[in-house]
Amino acid sequence: MRVLVVEDDPLVGDGIRRALNGGGFAADLVSSAEAAKSALDTEAFDLVIADIGLPRQDGLQFVRSLRNRGQIVPVLILTARDGLQDRVTALDLGADDYLTKPFQVPELLARCRALIRRANSVASARISFGDLELDTTRKSVTAGGKALELSQREWAILECLILNAGHIVSKNKLVSAIADWSEDLTLNAVEVYVSRLRAKLGTAAVISTVRGMGYRIDEPRS
């Protein structure tokens, strides 16, 4: 998977590039929006990471021009913590997620994987998350090559969590994810499915409960 990093600070850019390499991504680093656009014109990327404070054309204008040109590549915006308005604007303009500086490497990798995973799940039938491989047409899942027996609802919950990896998924969102098959699902029923899912996944993935908010899936810590 190939990531384009648009960052004008060499130390940060190089750090992101190395972090991505370490996380198994191929990464190209450019230092301006103009350079990024010409790179995107000639090569295919799975993800763009753009700093909001770029020289000349800033990250927001960059996202806007990408979307105006019909580029659907997922974009992760890097913002300052106090740049709330930038964040909102970035998402409105078509960015897919944001990460605040300073960030930690695992967080950056988790966000990148989640964005690429989500984009790929639309294009292909396969989603991978750590050792887990999901086949979205056959609704099957393997952990380290071994098939896991999941009910349709458990599978739907797993898919929903994985596609939103790195974010907390509310119980309501999970209910609507399995609503295709359900009559009237209570929030308590979601808890039951999640705990069954946890038992079946074992150490392949960690589903954490965030009291009062929902669940979050993480790859197991190595």
Add this chain to the structure above:
Amino acid sequence: MNAPSIRKRLLAWLLLPAVLILTAGTLSDYFTALPPYRDAYDQALFDAALAVSAHVRTDAQGHRTLSLPPDAIAILRYDSYDSIFFKVTTDSGEYIAGDRDLPQLTEESNNPARGFIQYHGESVRLVTYRTKGANGVLDVSVAETLHKRDHTRRRILGTSLAVDICQLGLVLALIWIGVRLALGPLRTVELQIASRSARDLTPLPRESVPTEIEGLVTALNRLFVTVRATSDAQRRFLESAAHQLRTPLTGLQVQLELLTGDPAAAPVRERLAPLLEATQRLTHTTQQLLALARSDEAANLRWEFIQLELSEIVESTVADRISAALGAGIDMGADTEPGTIQGVRWLLVEALSNLVNNSIAHTPAGGTITVRCGADFLEVSDNGVGIPVDEREQVLGRFFRGSNARGAGSGLGLAIVAEVAQLHGAAVSIDAGPDGTGTTVRMTFQLNR
């Protein structure tokens, strides 16, 4: 000691002279009223003396007698208030009639002569009139006790005192009211200054300022401008420094994080870990300084105040910090009830994040952190090490670190909470956690502000 108040000085300088002038007026009224009434009464005595002298007769032997019948004498002596005495003698002192022991005034210059004397143990007014006529030279003295005169004097004194006291009271009241009214604008300015927030450095309005203190208000406004310029410069410096620091720090942190995980750097990993930690701390403190600087700015400019859902602030804070909490093996959750306030979102998130960070740092693995909100509050509670009761006030100050503090915090976290709370008119309370251990920090907002 304060200098005496202007009001007191004005009152003193106006009231004392007013009292003196009115007192002097009363006295002069009294003393100018005395001679006319005294002369009037003396005239009556003189008339009586004249009448008596007219009735002295000289008989064939040359004896002079008073030819007044007893009835007439009774009339002469009759007075409803006073006792009246008289005596008639020749100029050589030979007794003719009347009260034998009544003294006589003999003055060459004044005729009739008058004066006060003691007679039978009582003060009396005595008039002696010397006549020269067919009967030779006679001295006729008439005296009366002073009851009538005393009574009249008291009445004059009483009336003028009453009038003057009324006047005095009226003048005093007018001065008091006048001083109060005149000093009203001063009080207005005082209230205007007192009701300002300590950070409000906008100029005072000049419209209602009296000329006398216009200079003072101008000087104050000039001072405000200077203070504001200074604090603006300071804030700009802090903010620009924080901005300038943030990018290199991010790079440094990422690079160190990568190095720490790089197998090639394995031999120096032990030395890299503290470097990474120090960088993270530096990054964190920089962010906090920026938050403090921006909070000051928000306080001055009142920008960015919008309607906020407290639950959204709680959820976004929890979402932001959940990785850190899960990484530390802490069960973190949210407990939200509906509530809306006017505020600056990112500052509230920053404040709440600082509370959550504190909780994460001071709660052991297996502990619990709950971020709550209700109609008018934001709260973070944990069952960690807690803050001793006597330090709970101090921890809100900048750079204070509690005796239980763990990790390498900057001591700014709770100061930011206090600052952000103040900006939003919220009160910060620090208590023990729900089961008596740990800490609960709550920001309570005033609704309908």
